[in-house]
Amino acid sequence: MKTFLRLAGLTRPFAWWMLLAALIGFATIGSGIGLLMASAWLITTAALMPALSALQIGITGVRFFGISRGVIRYAERLISHNTTFRILTRLRVWFYDAVEPLAPARLASYRSADLLKRIVDDIQSLENIYARVLSPPVTAALVTLLMWLVVGHWSLAAAEGVLASQLVAGLAVPLLTARLAAGTARGITTLQGEQQVLAVDMVQGMSELRVFGMVGDYAERLREAEAKKLALQKRAALIEGLHESLTGLAMNGAVIWILFSMTPMVQSGAISPITLASVVFGVMASFEAFLPLTGSVQNIEADVRAGDRLFEIIDAKPEVVPPAKPEAFPKRTDIEVSNLAFTYPGSDRPALDGVSFSVPQGGRTAIVGPSGAGKSTITSLMVRFWNPAQGEISIGGMNIDKLDPEALRRNIAVVSQRTYLFGQTIRENLLLAAPEATDEQLRRALTLSGLGELQSRLDDWAGQHGMNLSGGERQRLAVARMILQDAPVIVLDEATANLDALTEEALLDTLDHTSKGKTVLAITHNLHRMERYDEVVVLHQGKVIERGSHETLLKSDGFYAGMWRLQHGQG
Ligand SMILES: Nc1ncnc2c1ncn2[C@@H]1O[C@H](COP(=O)(O)OP(=O)(O)OP(=O)(O)O)[C@@H](O)[C@H]1O
Ligand SMILES: [Mg+2]
The missing domain is CATH 1.20.1560.10 (ABC transporter type 1, transmembrane domain)
Structure with missing residues (x-):
């Protein structure tokens, strides 16, 4: 009734x-x-x-x-x-x-x-x-x-x-x-x-x-x-x-x-x-x-x-409620994560448990760790898909829960391990990141992301879920979106996963090149060219177990050094 x-x-x-x-x-x-x-x-x-x-x-x-x-x-x-x-x-x-x-x-x-x-x-x-x-x-x-x-x-x-x-x-x-x-x-x-x-x-x-x-x-x-x-x-x-x-x-x-x-x-x-x-x-x-x-x-x-x-x-309550009076997105973009904890509903084990680290403005921090360590969960919390159970993330000294979630997401470009492409044209898939972009800008983004050959195919159908493109092309398209979005903060969540070594190398170069001057948080379990990062945070079972530069971590001969040797055939 x-x-x-x-x-x-x-x-x-x-x-x-x-x-x-x-x-x-x-x-x-x-x-x-x-x-x-x-x-x-x-x-x-x-x-x-x-x-x-x-x-x-x-x-x-x-x-x-x-x-x-x-x-x-x-x-x-x-x-x-x-x-x-x-x-x-x-x-x-x-x-x-x-x-x-x-x-x-x-x-x-x-x-x-x-x-x-x-x-x-x-x-x-x-x-x-x-x-x-x-x-x-x-x-x-x-x-x-x-x-x-x-x-x-x-x-x-x-x-x-x-x-x-x-x-x-x-x-x-x-x-x-x-x-x-x-x-x-x-x-x-x-x-x-x-x-x-x-x-x-x-x-x-x-x-x-x-x-x-x-x-x-x-x-x-x-x-x-x-x-x-x-x-x-x-x-x-x-x-x-x-x-x-x-x-x-x-x-x-x-x-x-x-x-x-x-x-x-x-x-x-x-x-x-x-x-x-x-x-x-x-x-x-x-x-x-x-x-x-x-x-x-x-x-x-x-x-x-x-x-x-x-x-x-x-009647379901949204996880994230925008603040009544959101603050403007801060000018500075240094990221400070402090004492972050989060457990997925229905799970009995915390995905994150007291995680702290920081990324200076314009700096690069890598988060590494085995599968299931909680790396992608940090991404989800950063763009406020979920709220942390404890602790906070702040950008430019401002807790992100004071910001309008949409403004926050506009200012953080995420290239994730699972890029969703819509069953529409390549142009429409790119415009998602920058609705106002001209064809000229789209072509430039494609060239920069190494997809120059797609320039003339803007009106081609990307296929259901992007099936008409290869895995590498899909990742590159995600990078093109990132370039178009032109956000001051970049989160790369296994952006180069599932690619062959050559393609990965090329894409990493592109990423280095296009993210210059921006604040970058890169998540990876592939320890490749780690010297590029100012700091490496090692996550294991939701906890930070080591942090420091690639060099120091190798010298201290801990978990990270073990992972690195394993991956470089020196185990
Ligand atoms: N939507 C979800 N609901 C419930 N549990 C989840 C969800 N997403 C992730 N988890 C669990 O939370 C833990 C951390 O997952 P997360 O995706 O952050 O790991 P990850 O470090 O990114 O791993 P990978 O390297 O495989 O991507 C895992 O145990 C995972 O099973
Ligand atoms: Mg992940």
Whole structure:
């Protein structure tokens, strides 16, 4: 119920539009009732073969309602679609605004296909809240009132019977069928979600699946989900049929009741047979208003489920909240890390445990250490993807939590071990780092990063996740982005990992060249050309175990010297 009210609340700015749509829905069905009543009147009157002039009013009525029904139905569609799209747009923007600050810390536990489904399908299904849940009951209530007045005008007893069968069709039948259908809509949504996750995994991981011969396995899982979904959809269709028959039954009950209670009035001459025929047809037409109600009740379930899935994400607290009054990014860029500690949620071992080091302005510090030592975690904390549990990082003497996280990220260029390229052109992938850059600047960045041959291919597609480029080219593209971003602080997190020795050598030269004068923090477990760094910080299991220049560390013959000898074949 809470979810439902929250969802309904979201559509509040559109309340007037929705009311208008409900009223027009009522006018459409009202026209239908008028059309059938006028037709019944016309046919029965004509059967008595009166003068043609006596039929005039009936003919006009049929014409009027026939045309108005079409026109009003058109207006109804127009308004309801318009409103629906406005609501959807608003919901999407609202959801995206809420999701963005959650990345990446709070989104780590959601699969991307699942998130996609939430953004696309769950929001789409919320459209029902307005179009199929809130509006039809209003229309049905108005139609019930109308029929009460129309039938009651001639016979109260008949009106009571009609009301009773309308209550059956409008309340009892929808509640019954919704009860029968309980879980069906929810099941279908869940299965669709599963299918989507499987399908995205299958497409993105096709090469892996091929290699491991698992394509058939995945296809089988997809088929299973499909079969389960089909069974549920069949059940939903059956229930739908049941609902239509029961509504028809209620309508026929109303007709029989009218005949039963009003025929004596015809016999006594209190009303004409023509009136009776008109009332019967009008009541039959009015039941059109009750058909969508089962959908209403069923959709509530699916909508609340979709709403729950959305609110689950909306309500997650972002890891990092920007300060109310952020400070300007400092002029000086010396970095001071003091006593930093951090543990990933769900982990029982700290990734960082009391880490301190510093990088002077324009200086170069290297962080080295075995895999899992916590090196990349320092990067994540520096760009405030996460907040440290203890300690602080300051730039130019200012704690970075006083800065606007976006300004901070603009001023720190990160080249990481995992460069994400978007499935767009090379130009668009570069513009990410500097949206205003001219083609001239893009070409220069490409040349500097050793990708001169891509200069003429700016409009080439980089492929899904950059698949059309080699690993080395992808890393170089990341360096080109770094050059374009032109930030005063540079963090290189294994920027040259996974490259062959020659390419690595060339890229290191490029990096040295392009990062001159900037404050550089370089993370690596490859101890290559370490003399370039002013200081080397050795990290092991989240702790700093040694620090000093390459020379001193070698001389002191500790962990670092051991690593170095191992890598240089002197172990
Ligand atoms: N998102 C995460 N959630 C939970 N644990 C994580 C996450 N990222 C890293 N860890 C864990 O934190 C520890 C430090 O990881 P980190 O990525 O900082 O290591 P690293 O030194 O960069 O290693 P590598 O050289 O392999 O890149 C590891 O034990 C890792 O398993
Ligand atoms: Mg790492």
